[in-house]
Amino acid sequence: MHIADLLTAERVACGDPSASKKRVLEQLSALIAGGQPALTPTDVFDSLLARERLGSTGLGHGVAIPHGRVKHGTVTVGAFIKLQQPIDFDAIDGEPVDLLFGLLVPEQSTQEHLQLLAQLAEMFSDAAFVAGLRAAGSAAELHALLSQWKPGP
């Protein structure tokens, strides 16, 4: 499975004004639930929030990868939000976050899902790629960038 398979154009949002960590997680949950008919946004939100309680998923340099695993989920779904104003996310380096990739995996998650998560972390540690995302003007452009990314050698 590739990162491109996780996303659809509808699940990439650009420039939503969000006031808080909770608010942006709700938006992310709504996007994810849109691709997962069996789930409500609340289910997704609860799952993401449960993970945040164990420690922030803010990786540093303004990037966060909220993730979770749900009981009734059947497919792996991703969603992406780029914020106009960075928000406080308790990230490990204390920097506010403006790029968020949410990932939800089904209960029967496998090794593959963990590898996918690792790949996401690698993708967002690529400084040039992240700079490209910040420069992107539209959701379509963001979606294209995210789908085209290939892991390095």
Add this chain to the structure above:
Amino acid sequence: MLRTLSVRPERYLCSTRRITLELTNYIILAIGALLLVSVYASLLSARVGMPLLLVFLGLGMLMGEQGPGGVKYDDVQSAHLIGSLALAVILFDGGMRTEVTTFRVGLRPAMLLSTLGVLLSSLVTGWAAMWVFDLHWMEGMLIGAIVGSTDAAAVFSLLRNQGIELKQRVGATLEIESGSNDPMAIFLTIVLVEALATGQSVLDWHWLLEFVKQMGLGGLAGVGGGWLLVKMVNRIRLTPGLYPLLVLAAALALFGAVASIDGSGFLAVYLAGLVVGNRPLQAGHNILRFHDGMAWLAQIGLFLVLGLLVQPSELLDHAGQALFVAAILMFVARPLAVALCLKPFHLPWREQVFIAWVGLRGAVPIVLALFPLLAGLEHAREFFNTAFFVVLVSLTVQGWSVAPLARKLGLNVPQEAVGLHRVGLDIPGQPDFELAVYEVKEGTSIAGRRVAEVALPPGCRLAGLVHDGEPQDLRLAERYRAGDFVYVLAFRQALPQLERMFIPTSAQAETAKRQFFGEFVLKGDARLEDMALVYGISVPPEYSGKSLAQLFGEHFHGRQVPGDRLPLGSIELVIKEMQGEQVVSVGVKLPH
């Protein structure tokens, strides 16, 4: 050299005096030049990864009778004085630099290593020496005791030069061991020398009493003396330059006093240093820096003198036998002693292997080898040469392999702070505070951020901001910009956290850190079950209800340190950060 001095006829009458005056100048010149060369040699040592002690020793040998220097020096008495003085200074400094917080992970293993361990390795090495040199068993034991103590300072300087930060548990164990095993080796040596000189047997109960007396007096006087010294320094008002001198004088006086009432002076100065270095101290920075320099001077002086004293050609007389003794020490005695002493502590095997190999021998064995010479024992010269040879082999073979081995065994933890500029100031009557100054560098997390938004760690207050050489009004200051200087008033304990904000990050260092600590971070108090739920991992029932911190605590028997890892299903948990003995954050390393 002196004979070539021209003595003009008109000065003939006072020529003797003139030559003595000139001699003084020449000696000062020689000492200055030698120190200069030694200081510069430290650069060379850092570059080629050669133990610095080896360089100083080599310099001494070059200066000596059989080298181009041609200096004849064979006064064992003065060498012993210089040796003891230097060791006292080095041990005191070592004590000051040992952080009591590392005792949690290192104290108990180190204590066993520095008592039973020294005894075991002395016995095994002594047996080998007895056999290969065809000596009396007590003479063999004497050789074993002489080479019984280790030198961790040499190890740490080697690792630092290579940019390796050792895992705390290994580092602390080696450090505490090397500070506390000298008194044991010294005691054994003295007992054996005395027994051999007077023809007594060492298998007598009064030596045990002697042991209790030496260590008891040394221990009590050390802790008590250190405590008194702290009181003294914090109460007295002196010219700043005199504080370090006060401390040095007190340390030397303590050493002398304890040793003259048959206590272990070395144990006393080490413990006193430990107390002084771990209490809030007026002019603490000053004192530490001064003693750092003094310890260097002591090391250089000691090794130069020892190098002068040895006759390199004599070393070769028994090279084969001495090499055998060194090999037994490195490959049999030390590993055996380490394996037995560390057995109760459940250290990971990689760490045991490293500790077993890194029993570097430094100055102490050569100083101890002077004791038999002073006592006029029969084979004293042989003992000295053997000890000297063992130290040379150990420094060369083990010294060079320390850094590669640490890497190979995966004992290096990615460093947080490297080469940061920090200036500490002491505020009279406020020994806990420091004023730290940092330059804001490009690529740090603080550069470009708004002053009002940046939260400094608890216990830190922004005291000043200098932009373009101009002090800024803090109420109006907008952002931290690259090139600014930031003045922070901080508690000493908050400094590591504070410094992290000023370390520029590089993509390479970040990748290394991610590979080591994993992609994501969890809090130490997160429950294992909750974590397992997110990552789809099954947790054994005995761990239900436990936090990650508890899991690590149980698994590493309360001696967990940053960098410790636990595999769990297909992921790996790695301790990322600790505060005291509490695991604060844990990295999650995902499968790739």
